[in-house]
Amino acid sequence: MTAAPRRGRLAGSPLLPMLVVLVIAVLLYLPLMLWANVGPASRALANGADLGCPTAIACATQLRNPVLPAPGQLAQGFRSLSVPPTAPTSAPYNAVVTGGETLLGLVLATGLGLVLAALLVLSRSFERATLPWLVTSQTVPIVAIAPMLAVLLGQYGVQGFLPKALIAAYIAFFPVAVGMSRGLRSPDALQLDLMRTYSASPGRVFFQLRLPASLPYLFTALKVAVTAALVGSIVAEISTISFSGLGKMLAENSRASDTIALWVIMTYGAALGVGLVALVGLLERVVTPWRVGR
Amino acid sequence: MASGAVTWRGAARRPGLGAMLPLALSGFGLLGLAVALARVGTAPGRPLPWLLGVLALLLLGVLGIRLAARGEGRAARVLPAALTGLLTVLAVEVLLRAYGVPAGLIPTPSRVLAALWEARTVLLQDTFYTFVLEALLGFGVGTVIGLVLALLVVRFRFLERGLLPYAALFSSVPIVALAPVVVKALGLEWPSKMVVVAVTVLFPVVVNAVRGLQAAQPLHLDLLHTYAASPAQTFRTVRVPTALPFVFNALKVGSTLALISAIVAEFFGTTGHGLGFRIQIEVGRFNLAVVWAAIVLASVVGLAFFGLISVLERRFAPVPQGS
Numbered sequence: 001m002t003a004a005p006r007r008g009r010l011a012g013s014p015l016l017p018m019l020v021v022l023v024i025a026v027l028l029y030l031p032l033m034l035w036a037n038v039g040p041a042s043r044a045l046a047n048g049a050d051l052g053c054p055t056a057i058a059c060a061t062q063l064r065n066p067v068l069p070a071p072g073q074l075a076q077g078f079r080s081l082s083v084p085p086t087a088p089t090s091a092p093y094n095a096v097v098t099g100g101e102t103l104l105g106l107v108l109a110t111g112l113g114l115v116l117a118a119l120l121v122l123s124r125s126f127e128r129a130t131l132p133w134l135v136t137s138q139t140v141p142i143v144a145i146a147p148m149l150a151v152l153l154g155q156y157g158v159q160g161f162l163p164k165a166l167i168a169a170y171i172a173f174f175p176v177a178v179g180m181s182r183g184l185r186s187p188d189a190l191q192l193d194l195m196r197t198y199s200a201s202p203g204r205v206f207f208q209l210r211l212p213a214s215l216p217y218l219f220t221a222l223k224v225a226v227t228a229a230l231v232g233s234i235v236a237e238i239s240t241i242s243f244s245g246l247g248k249m250l251a252e253n254s255r256a257s258d259t260i261a262l263w264v265i266m267t268y269g270a271a272l273g274v275g276l277v278a279l280v281g282l283l284e285r286v287v288t289p290w291r292v293g294r
Numbered sequence: 295m296a297s298g299a300v301t302w303r304g305a306a307r308r309p310g311l312g313a314m315l316p317l318a319l320s321g322f323g324l325l326g327l328a329v330a331l332a333r334v335g336t337a338p339g340r341p342l343p344w345l346l347g348v349l350a351l352l353l354l355g356v357l358g359i360r361l362a363a364r365g366e367g368r369a370a371r372v373l374p375a376a377l378t379g380l381l382t383v384l385a386v387e388v389l390l391r392a393y394g395v396p397a398g399l400i401p402t403p404s405r406v407l408a409a410l411w412e413a414r415t416v417l418l419q420d421t422f423y424t425f426v427l428e429a430l431l432g433f434g435v436g437t438v439i440g441l442v443l444a445l446l447v448v449r450f451r452f453l454e455r456g457l458l459p460y461a462a463l464f465s466s467v468p469i470v471a472l473a474p475v476v477v478k479a480l481g482l483e484w485p486s487k488m489v490v491v492a493v494t495v496l497f498p499v500v501v502n503a504v505r506g507l508q509a510a511q512p513l514h515l516d517l518l519h520t521y522a523a524s525p526a527q528t529f530r531t532v533r534v535p536t537a538l539p540f541v542f543n544a545l546k547v548g549s550t551l552a553l554i555s556a557i558v559a560e561f562f563g564t565t566g567h568g569l570g571f572r573i574q575i576e577v578g579r580f581n582l583a584v585v586w587a588a589i590v591l592a593s594v595v596g597l598a599f600f601g602l603i604s605v606l607e608r609r610f611a612p613v614p615q616g617s
Binding site for chain 1: 359360362363364370371374375377378379399400452453454455456457459460463464465466467468469470471472474475477478479554558561562563573574577580582585586589593597
């Protein structure tokens, strides 16, 4: 009984633990940042660089390319890369471009994955011939193919938005196909027998039983696929002659060794990844409302 | 019953015999086409007849595969996939030669095999660098830290509410955005890639291990309580066995992510070793046969790694898992 009031007290403020962990992380970040930057700072001072500060500790927060940026530097980096948000050189604009490529790839992957999943379920010989390759493909580092696919598509004149979406689709396709085939197979014998007692045609069994039953599996697969597709989009942007996208920004600032910009872009990439998964989750609630309670 | 048994044996034999002829015709036909085109040396003027020939032979192969897939024997499960792979490779070889696709765009499978052999020393060194030093070490570090964090989270409720949401959130962070930051911070050598891999593996391990440790049924915990079992005994006999399937699921996901993370991290800077570096630099040279050879090697290593974890899973967590 002593546990109950304690649980109630904690349940009363569910955000408190997250806030405490966040504060602790921020407090730990400051000494970690100083520790990481003091080495480069002392080396710069020893080389006679005029940093405008007397000691390595003081200079640790003022390096042009810090290992870990100071909060002020991070804020300045966010400002310079985010304003105005619609400029072609701003991170928000490029994040939207990358997000668009990823979502288009996801739509293509879903369409193709659904067709393949249906074939896997309806034809046992097709399943036996191809399912092992599909499962195997999930252990293949397909993202490594992105640079080569990008070059290939470029040679055949496919440029701009579409090659990145195709690469994202290629990477997202397999988890969708495998997940959907598992979902289409998920109705149990009792449900199938019930359809049989209704003299339901195979088409009705597929569209009114198997397809609805597979939707939760589809969205689980999409959450896995969307993260992989995002990586594929960004790698494709790095590999091609890209004029927009987070990948282009990453490649440019990586070559320029602008670590503050890289941190800002990483944060936008993280937010984009979380946002895309949340978008899939939102769509899941709309399409499968009976699962909201789980 | 005797007649039934005879019929059953006859039925079992017939698919094998029936499937063999079309499969042999399809395979040897495609092989013959490939050899003929290799002798020609240059692309024939009109590729359409070759295309039609390939399609006809593939249809024959599909018929054979359908016949081979009948029945419930081990051969009926293994043969269709193996034959599909073989026929696909042969068909790709013939079509690439017939259409005269430049090797700088899509190399033929035979050229990829030749590149694999010629560059085997460099590619094996790259594989050791990427897989052992980066992916495997990173996987080990990420797994250990993940399991420790999971134990802490389950032990202290405050950490569950405080840490677990962040772990779930960070699972959605694309590794390609994390990699350049870590590489710039830790240098071009393999330790920076190892850190990227460890971070990538860490989050699925934490999330899945916590879910597994919390999956112990209250009925089982209460039973141990009535036995006056110590917390350590309860943990060892109930929570750990219940968590193992979840942990191995996470390890399988992690094994795939580890190799991918290592390769992608190398795209952002390395000292001249590694499969990711090899892929990137040879793509720039349009030496795609070596690129495909590197990918084949990475696939084989990835499969072996995944397979090893699956074997360990069957050994330590034999409980059948739901989807």
